[in-house]
Amino acid sequence: MKLLTLNTHSLEEPGYVEKTEKFIERLVKEQPDIVALQEVNQSQNEAELQDVMLDGYTRCGGFELPVRADNHAAYVVKELRKRGIYYDWTWISAKTGYGKYDEGMALLSRKPIARVQQFLISKTDDYENWKTRRTLGIQPEGSSDWFFTVHMGWWNDEEEPFADQWKCIQEALKDPEYGEGIIWLMGDFNSQADVRGEGYDLVLKSGWKDTYLLAEEKDDGITVAEEIDGWREEDGRSGSTKNEKRLDYIFCNTPADVRSSNVICNGKNAPVVSDHYGVMITV
Numbered sequence: 001m002k003l004l005t006l007n008t009h010s011l012e013e014p015g016y017v018e019k020t021e022k023f024i025e026r027l028v029k030e031q032p033d034i035v036a037l038q039e040v041n042q043s044q045n046e047a048e049l050q051d052v053m054l055d056g057y058t059r060c061g062g063f064e065l066p067v068r069a070d071n072h073a074a075y076v077v078k079e080l081r082k083r084g085i086y087y088d089w090t091w092i093s094a095k096t097g098y099g100k101y102d103e104g105m106a107l108l109s110r111k112p113i114a115r116v117q118q119f120l121i122s123k124t125d126d127y128e129n130w131k132t133r134r135t136l137g138i139q140p141e142g143s144s145d146w147f148f149t150v151h152m153g154w155w156n157d158e159e160e161p162f163a164d165q166w167k168c169i170q171e172a173l174k175d176p177e178y179g180e181g182i183i184w185l186m187g188d189f190n191s192q193a194d195v196r197g198e199g200y201d202l203v204l205k206s207g208w209k210d211t212y213l214l215a216e217e218k219d220d221g222i223t224v225a226e227e228i229d230g231w232r233e234e235d236g237r238s239g240s241t242k243n244e245k246r247l248d249y250i251f252c253n254t255p256a257d258v259r260s261s262n263v264i265c266n267g268k269n270a271p272v273v274s275d276h277y278g279v280m281i282t283v
Helices: 016-030 074-083 163-171 200-205 232-238
Strands: 003-005 034-043 088-097 103-109 111-118 134-140 146-151 183-188 248-250 258-265 279-280
Touching: 003 146, 003 183, 003 248, 016 074, 034 074, 034 088, 034 183, 074 088, 074 103, 088 111, 088 134, 103 134, 103 146, 103 163, 111 163, 111 279, 163 200, 200 248, 248 279
Parallel strands: 003 034, 146 183
Antiparallel strands: 003 279, 034 103, 088 103, 111 134, 134 146, 183 248, 258 279
16 A cells, blocks of 8 residues: 655645646556645635536535635546546645635545545634644545544644644544544644654654654655745744755554655655655555
8 A cells, every 4th residue: 555645835836737747647657545635725716616527526524615626636636537547535625825725635545435524623713814724534445544634733833833733633533433443644744853842752652653664665754855834933943954854744543564655756756846745655
């Protein structure tokens, strides 16, 4: 089984169409079983797409926001289908991004999606507040595992600290419906692996396993190599001048047999397509 996560930056990324084409080419080559995407945007002024136009789309119950014509996940799935690669998918939006996008997250699955869940992890549920955070999960048909796409806040945020959002995730996942198989948390955790006593350490102390550490084969794990949105102030607080960071992870709630963990779309292993690099593991 291959799992892939990427913070896409999607419509806000310079050279969006060309970079998305490169990402699609990589998906065609690798064909991961599950793809977790963050910062999956659509323009709020675009036309709504009817369900009949959304091949493989599973609507998340209780989530009513329509999918619009330039939705990043819809575009990726459509282009993959043109190449004979079929994914089922789901998407939700958590907030307004950059004052013009519905910004959320998506999951793509090679198997049909049996169940979809989403829940709020931030204190605020204000759609106009950029700090609003939600988490989206799926259970594919024939699997007892759950796969969640995650985009966390920052450790030092006084209004929406990482620790409170992590507590929300922990409490939500205590529900017995998630208890039969492995739970996979995939995404941008906005927490550096080499900084002690903050978000990364909290996740590990909570009993979760970093698949990068479990992997038999791995690279340096770096998923951000330059200054990016959201980290300029954080770096200033810490006095850090180091741009290279490992911020994107795939965690599981029980030890898994991980063959490899590789950073992709980093200019070495496929072209750069976002301000984050992706992570792909083989289990």
